[in-house]
Every structure is written in C-alpha cells, then in structure tokens.
Amino acid sequence: xxxxxxxxxALTLFAITIAFMLVMSRVGPGFGSASxxxxxxxxxxxxxxxxxxxxxxxxxxxxxxxxxSVMTLGGILAFAWIGDSATALWWGVxxxxxxxxxxxAISGIGVAFARIxxxxxxxxxxxxxxxxFLGITQGVPRGSASPFISSLFTGSWIGxxxxxxxxxxxxxxxxxxxxxxxxxxxVYAIGINPNxxxxxxxxxRRVTILCYAVSGATAGLAGILMMGYSxxxxxxxxxxxxxxxxxxxxxxxxxxxxxRGSLAGVAAGALLLTTFTTLVTGLAVGExxxxxxxxxxxxxxxxxxxxxxxxxxxxxxxxxxxxxRLDAGA
Amino acid sequence: MTAALxxxxxxxxxxxxxxxxxxxxxxxxxxxxxxxxxxxxANVVKAxxxxxxxxxxVELKEVISGTDPQKQISDYESMIASGADAxxxxxxxxxxxxxxxxxxxxxxxxxxxxxxxxLEPCTYNVSTLTSGFGENSAQELVxxxxxxxxxxxxRLIPGFIADVRHYNGAMSxxxxxxxxxxxxxxxxxxxxxxxxxxxxxxxxxxxxxxxxSTAGESGAxxxxxxxxxxxxxxxxxxxxNGFRLALADPKLQARGLRGVSSGGTPATAGYGFKLLxxxxxxxxTNVPHYVEYPLPWVxxxxxxxxxGDRFANGCNAFPKSKVQDSFFDxxxxxxxxxELSLTAALTGKPTPGARIQKLTNPIVAAPQExxxxxxxxxxxxxxxxxxxxxxxxxx
Numbered sequence: 001x002x003x004x005x006x007x008x009x010a011l012t013l014f015a016i017t018i019a020f021m022l023v024m025s026r027v028g029p030g031f032g033s034a035s036x037x038x039x040x041x042x043x044x045x046x047x048x049x050x051x052x053x054x055x056x057x058x059x060x061x062x063x064x065x066x067x068x069s070v071m072t073l074g075g076i077l078a079f080a081w082i083g084d085s086a087t088a089l090w091w092g093v094x095x096x097x098x099x100x101x102x103x104x105a106i107s108g109i110g111v112a113f114a115r116i117x118x119x120x121x122x123x124x125x126x127x128x129x130x131x132x133f134l135g136i137t138q139g140v141p142r143g144s145a146s147p148f149i150s151s152l153f154t155g156s157w158i159g160x161x162x163x164x165x166x167x168x169x170x171x172x173x174x175x176x177x178x179x180x181x182x183x184x185x186x187v188y189a190i191g192i193n194p195n196x197x198x199x200x201x202x203x204x205r206r207v208t209i210l211c212y213a214v215s216g217a218t219a220g221l222a223g224i225l226m227m228g229y230s231x232x233x234x235x236x237x238x239x240x241x242x243x244x245x246x247x248x249x250x251x252x253x254x255x256x257x258x259x260r261g262s263l264a265g266v267a268a269g270a271l272l273l274t275t276f277t278t279l280v281t282g283l284a285v286g287e288x289x290x291x292x293x294x295x296x297x298x299x300x301x302x303x304x305x306x307x308x309x310x311x312x313x314x315x316x317x318x319x320x321x322x323x324x325r326l327d328a329g330a
Numbered sequence: 331m332t333a334a335l336x337x338x339x340x341x342x343x344x345x346x347x348x349x350x351x352x353x354x355x356x357x358x359x360x361x362x363x364x365x366x367x368x369x370x371x372a373n374v375v376k377a378x379x380x381x382x383x384x385x386x387x388v389e390l391k392e393v394i395s396g397t398d399p400q401k402q403i404s405d406y407e408s409m410i411a412s413g414a415d416a417x418x419x420x421x422x423x424x425x426x427x428x429x430x431x432x433x434x435x436x437x438x439x440x441x442x443x444x445x446x447x448x449l450e451p452c453t454y455n456v457s458t459l460t461s462g463f464g465e466n467s468a469q470e471l472v473x474x475x476x477x478x479x480x481x482x483x484x485r486l487i488p489g490f491i492a493d494v495r496h497y498n499g500a501m502s503x504x505x506x507x508x509x510x511x512x513x514x515x516x517x518x519x520x521x522x523x524x525x526x527x528x529x530x531x532x533x534x535x536x537x538x539x540x541x542x543s544t545a546g547e548s549g550a551x552x553x554x555x556x557x558x559x560x561x562x563x564x565x566x567x568x569x570x571n572g573f574r575l576a577l578a579d580p581k582l583q584a585r586g587l588r589g590v591s592s593g594g595t596p597a598t599a600g601y602g603f604k605l606l607x608x609x610x611x612x613x614x615t616n617v618p619h620y621v622e623y624p625l626p627w628v629x630x631x632x633x634x635x636x637x638g639d640r641f642a643n644g645c646n647a648f649p650k651s652k653v654q655d656s657f658f659d660x661x662x663x664x665x666x667x668x669e670l671s672l673t674a675a676l677t678g679k680p681t682p683g684a685r686i687q688k689l690t691n692p693i694v695a696a697p698q699e700x701x702x703x704x705x706x707x708x709x710x711x712x713x714x715x716x717x718x719x720x721x722x723x724x725x
C-alpha cells in the first residue's frame with residue numbers, strides 16, 4: 001500500500017497526539033488515563049464534525065465563517081423541535097440537517113453565482129442566522145433535550161461512546177467519497193484550479209454549492225450533538241467552534257489555498273488540538289499562556305507538516321499526492 | 331373658516347398634550363446579548379416599562395452595542411443627541427465610556443448601570459459585585475470539605491471585571507488554607523464551555539474534592555455526572571435553575587452533591603430601572619451613586635420548588651418543564667420586584683394585572699472598591715470579609 005503525502009501528514013499528527021498522551025501520562029495520576037482519553041475523543045468529536053464540512057469548503061479554496069452560527073441554529077432547533085419525543089427524533093434530525101444544509105447552500109450560491117468572496121458571504125450568512133434566532137427566541141431558546149441524543153455521550157458502543165463511533169463512521173464515509181468517487185476528485189480539481197476545472201467541463205458551481213451545503217449540514221449536526229451533550233441550547237453555543245474548525249483543517253494538512261488535504265488529516269488535527277487543550281486545562285495554565293501555547297502548537301504543527309514528511313514513510317519513488325491521484329483519476 | 335379650523339386643531343392638540351404628559355425617553359443599552367442572564371435582564375426592564383403606570387410614563391428603546399467600547403460610545407452619543415432623558419445600561423468598560431458619559435450627564439441625561447459598573451462619578455450603579463460572592467461561596471466550600479483538598483476554580487470571562495472580583499474574593503479564602511490546592515480554568519459563563527472544560531479537568535484530576543464555579547455551573551454538574559463517578563463533590567455556583575434542581579435532588583445529595591447557589595443577578599437591571607424611574611419622577615432623591623444589591627444565598631437544604639410563575643412562600647427554583655437549566659432564578663425578588671413573573675422574565679411582556687410597587691427596601695450604598703466603585707481609591711481593610719457564612723474549617 002502506497003502512503004501519500006496527505007496520509008503521511010495524518011500519520012504524523014496521530015503520532016504527535018500519541019506522544020502528547022504519553023507525556024501527559026507522566027504528568028499526573030489522571031493524565032493519559034482511559035477516562036481522559038474518552039473525554040478527549042468525545043470533545044474532539046464536536047470539532048471533527050464541524051471541521052468535516054469546513055474541510056470540503058477549504059478544499060475548493062473557500063472558507064465558511066458561518067459554521068458557529070449554523071451550529072447554534074442546529075442546537076436551538078433540536079432543543080425546540082425534538083425534545084423527549086422519539087417520533088420527533090426521526091423527522092427532526094434530518095429536517096434540521098436539511099435546513100442548516102440549505103443555509104450553507106445559500107452561502108454557496110452567493111459565492112458561486114454572485115462571486116461574493118467566501119469570507120464576506122459566509123460572515124453575512126452567519127450574522128443573519130445569529131440575528132434571526134436572537135429575534136425569534138428573544139434571547140432564550142426554549143425546549144427540552146432529547147434523551148436519545150444525550151445518551152450518545154454516556155452509552156457505549158464497541159467500548160466507545162456512541163458519538164465517537166458515529167464520528168469515525170462519518171469520517172470514513174467522507175474519506176470514501178473523497179478518494180473513490182468522481183465527486184471527490186472534482187472537489188480536488190476545483191480547489192487546484194477552478195478555471196481549468198470549468199474549462200474541463202466540471203460543474204464548478206454545483207460542486208461549490210454542494211461543499212457549502214455539506215459544511216452547513218455538518219455544522220447543524222454538530223449543534224444537535226452539542227445540544228445533547230449539554231442538555232440545552234444557548235445562543236452562543238457554536239461560537240467557540242469556528243476557529244478550532246479552521247485550525248483542525250489547516251493543522252490537518254489541508255491547504256488553505258485549496259486542492260490538497262484529507263479527512264483523516266482533519267480528524268488527526270482535531271484530535272491533536274483537543275488533546276493539547278485538555279493537557280493545558282489539566283495543568284491549570286493561565287488563560288493568557290494557554291492561548292499562546294495553543295497558537296504555538298498550531299504553528300509548530302504547520303512547520304512540521306511543511307517539511308516533506310512523506311519522505312519518512314515511503315521509498316524514493318511513487319509519491320502519491322492528491323494531485324497525482326487526481327491525474328490518475330482524470 | 332380656515333382660521334377657525336386652525337384654532338380648533340391647535341386647541342385640540344393642546345388638550346391632547348395636556349392629557350398626555352411627555353413620556354421619559356429611556357434607552358436600554360446592552361453590551362451584548364444571547365445568554366439567559368442578559369436576556370432576562372433586558373426582559374425585566376422591558377416588562378417593567380410596560381407595566382402601569384410606567385407604560386404611560388416611559389418610551390423605552392433597546393440598543394445592543396456588542397462588546398466593542400467604541401460601538402457603545404457611538405451608541406451613547408446617538409442616544410444623547412436624540413434627547414434621551416436616561417440610559418440604563420450594562421457598560422462594556424468601567425472607564426472607556428467615561429468622556430461620553432460625562433458629556434451626557436452635563437446635558438441632563440441620567441445614566442443607570444446594572445451589574446457592571448462605570449467609574450464615571452456622575453453615573454448611578456446597581457450591582458452585586460461588591461456583595462462578596464467570591465469569598466462567601468469559597469468559604470462555604472472550604473467548610474464543606476474540611477479545609478483541605480483539590481478544588482477546581484471555574485472562572486468567568488478573561489478580562490471581565492466581575493471575573494476579577496469574584497476570583498480575588500475566592501482566592502482570598504483559599505489562600506488561607508495551605509492544604510487546599512486549586513486548579514483554575516475559564517468557563518466563559520456558558521454551560522457548554524464549563525461542561526467541556528470541567529470534563530477535561532476531571533479526566534486529568536479525578537481526585538477533585540470540590541468545584542467552585544461562577545456562571546455556567548450547570549455545565550459543571552453535567553460534567554460530574556457524565557464522568558461516570560458514583561461519588562459527587564460539593565459545589566458552589568450561581569443561580570441557574572439547573573444547578574438548584576441538582577442541589578435539591580435527593581439522589582444527587584446522597585452521592586455527595588452539596589453546596590450553595592449565589593452570584594450576580596439580572597434583577598439588578600430591574601432594581602436599577604425602578605430606582606431610575608423614582609429619580610426621574612422626583613419620588614426619590616439622594617440616591618447613592620453605587621448601590622449594592624443583596625447577595626442571593628440559597629444553600630442546598632433551602633432550595634424549594636415554585637408551583638407558580640414567581641417566587642412565593644419561600645420557593646426559589648422552578649420545575650424543569652417551565653424553564654431551561656441556564657435560567658437564572660434570582661431574577662425574582664419579591665421584596666424589590668414583586669411585579670415580575672416568568673412571563674416577564676422570559677418574554678419581556680408585563681405580568682397580567684401587575685402594577686408597579688414603590689421601592690420600600692433600604693437602599694444600601696456599596697463600599698469603596700478600586701476598579702468597581704472608585705478609581706485609585708483605598709480599599710477598606712476588610713474588603714473580603716464574610717457576610718453570609720462563618721469559617722468553620724481550620725487552616
């Protein structure tokens with residue numbers, strides 16, 4: 001099996017994460033314990049689900065600054081609509097994911113057809129969404145938490161919290177789409193050169209809208225999960241996930257210019273950043289130094305990934321990059 | 331004919347003017363909104379302004395400025411220019427708005443700040459900041475754990491004056507006990523962040539003995555429960571309904587959850603508004619510029635569920651079906667704000683049939699505290715003295 005550059009980066013990040021955990025296990029009694037690893041996996045799930053959609057947008061050279069607001073929208077709707085009704089669960093989750101996907105698609109339409117710069121369009125959509133739910137809820141979301149969604153964080157499937165299993169499944173599914181389908185290759189092609197992709201007859205606008213819709217849908221899904229985790233919804237519940245979602249994507253090896261990166265890398269990035277913040281919280285580092293350290297970890301990870309780490313893992317010839325895969329598939 | 335019509339209209343409008351006295355133009359200026367605390371604060375003011383007789387005396391306009399001082403300065407300027415009689419506000423900064431506020435005061439605008447204060451001497455302020463949440467709740471916790479153990483300290487928002495005051499008060503107590511070890515982190519005053527950060531801290535320090543939390547404490551309870559541990563630990567927190575319900579739960583009490591619910595309250599907005607109205611209508615003079623709101627204090631054994639839509643017969647929490655966990659119960663105060671009900675706190679609409687009651691409680695002037703009630707002043711020697719609890723644990 002050939003290891004491409006993206007895979008090598010993901011492996012490097014996983015290795016750094018494991019190294020972090022080993023360091024942590026020497027710091028104190030609870031560090032590196034099974035319960036700590038479980039807490040890290042659960043908390044990384046939120047970042048991962050939001051970063052999933054962000055990754056597809058960044059891959060085509062865009063950026064989705066609305067994910068925080070859309071995540072909040074998902075949480076508020078889940079709190080209001082689903083509650084403790086088992087029936088509402090079955091129609092509520094797909095409906096909320098569809099609505100938040102539609103919000104993302106509107107951003108995509110603005111970017112693809114009106115040629116509004118992604119950060120302006122998504123910032124505007126995020127602001128509109130935030131203002132709308134502030135007005136509708138009058139500041140206080142009402143409803144009740146779904147016991148089933150809450151149980152995703154306390155139960156156990158194959159020895160892991162269900163939410164972790166679902167996140168792994170989502171990542172695996174996304175990776176298959178990304179690596180083995182024409183749609184996946186089109187996303188890479190558009191990210192590398194949208195003009196060339198357009199001239200080659202690829203449906204650039206349609207794929208762009210789809211990527212933003214996926215970003216909205218996964219942000220909404222993350223909001224539903226967060227509502228279950230905290231058994232409630234607030235108007236600020238998604239705010240703190242915007243920057244981590246971008247950081248996980250970038251640290252995970254996705255080029256901010258588009259056209260390169262993998263979901264495995266994003267998962268590794270989310271895991272690394274969450275592991276680091278957990279370590280820092282456990283050490284009770286002051287808030288100022290915590291932010292300095294967080295920024296430093298992102299920088300160090302990016303520097304490590306800039307060097308061609310794939311050389312560490314593969315023989316001299318046959319480096320398979322995303323571009324190479326694209327060429328092979330084209 | 332035309333002249334007669336003109337005179338008739340003029341006479342009519344004159345009569346209308348006499349029948350309809352000029353309303354006070356009051357602006358409600360919020361720094362930000364979106365959480366339960368601020369929403370309740372805004373709703374309380376809106377509900378009171380719509381309650382008779384204030385509904386005939388007040389024209390209330392709400393402005394949300396965001397967390398940028400420049401934006402709030404700009405909004406204050408606009409309010410002053412538009413002829414505001416008063417501004418009731420939660421200021422972003424204790425000092426950055428001073429020049430604009432001073433200009434407003436010179437033009438006759440009355441500034442009433444709630445919970446967060448302004449150091450401009452012409453302002454009026456109502457706040458719990460000086461009432462000692464930090465030191466009293468910390469001492470209660472220390473008493474519960476016998477003066478020793480590992481304590482999580484969940485702070486508010488970095489740079490927030492309330493965070494600094496509560497933290498300093500709490501640490502003034504914890505530092506007296508050398509066998510207490512603290513681990514601190516910020517919860518940003520939201521349940522989700524407090525839950526996530528407490529989960530991280532619990533995983534690293536399973537040997538925690540107590541949690542001292544500011545707003546967002548419901549999240550700390552959820553993190554404790556989600557950690558799967560059988561033995562819970564004593565906790566202090568603010569006045570969220572979820573926390574009070576947890577404190578009153580016999581099953582959780584049996585597992586070791588004890589503590590006290592206290593902290594800042596959105597009722598300061600309502601108290602400030604009523605004080606402001608009594609000043610504007612000349613019913614009250616000689617109001618201290620810094621008024622202390624009494625510290626809410628509800629230990630676990632004093633939590634009582636309300637069957638109605640307000641505090642009555644000593645109740646101080648609501649069933650889960652009526653409000654969500656993050657709802658701040660202490661928005662109610664039967665002595666100061668008897669006009670309020672859940673409808674008022676949740677929607678900003680007046681309580682049906684309610685009428686404004688004159689304030690009869692003693693107005694307590696806040697003590698001098700640098701950065702909160704005065705600038706570069708000398709704090710009293712007993713700044714962090716205990717008012718709600720005595721130290722029973724030995725250092």
